[in-house]
Amino acid sequence: MNLSIILIFVLFLLFVTGSQSLTPRQIIPSPITIEKVGKQKLAATVKWDGIDNNDNQTLYASLECDPFQAIDVENPFLYPVFSDRKVVFDLTVLISNVVVTCDCDMDTNANLDPDERWTLSFGFESP
Template identity: 80%
Template sequence: MNLSIILVFVLSLLFVTGSQSLTPRQIIPSPFTVEKVGKNKLAATVKWDGVDNNDTQILYASLLCDPIQAIDVDNAFQNPVFSGRKVTFDLTVYISSVAVTCRCDMDTNPNLDPDERWTLNFGFETP
């Protein structure tokens, strides 16, 4: 008798589960823009939107461009607020007519964990 009560109790725990629906927190990148803002100066703007993010949440953004001999990112690491929905990086051009590739990493954690961040790769030719 006691064994059957214990068995019913254990089986009921296995078959009856409570679930909680969690909305995944997402950052969704939008197309980037690169604009000329002065002699040998460019501004690369990366925009985003998101799901279930706090508008006051601080993001961690970085921009790396290659080849480093042709272009330099003046403010490569920034901490924008999510509600701003964009971040602008200042670029200095050293050599014109060069194909440049850039990588923008965005994360909600300061360690830029590869499993939690999104990466946007883009390329352009220096003016």
């Protein structure tokens, strides 16, 4: 009985000390900024940083705004490189003084898997 306990303990120690530590890979989003760039034109800028990411990695970005009758996203799907550290979506205001809600999805895979992507939601009143 004692021999089996000692054997289990020794095997457990070998398993624990033989494991490999993994560094986490993270994408850290920054707050979204919206700037007026012309009459009825806005630019929504999404910035990010990260830990242990490949700078040449392509990201998949999409932006949806609701109500879609009030705001038109001219470039709803973009493919920036991670080292760009930002992506800019061009918005056209169709109806003024409307509360708009937008969702920006970013992912390192084209499938936009919910487990791997990050979503930024923001709202504003159209000028």
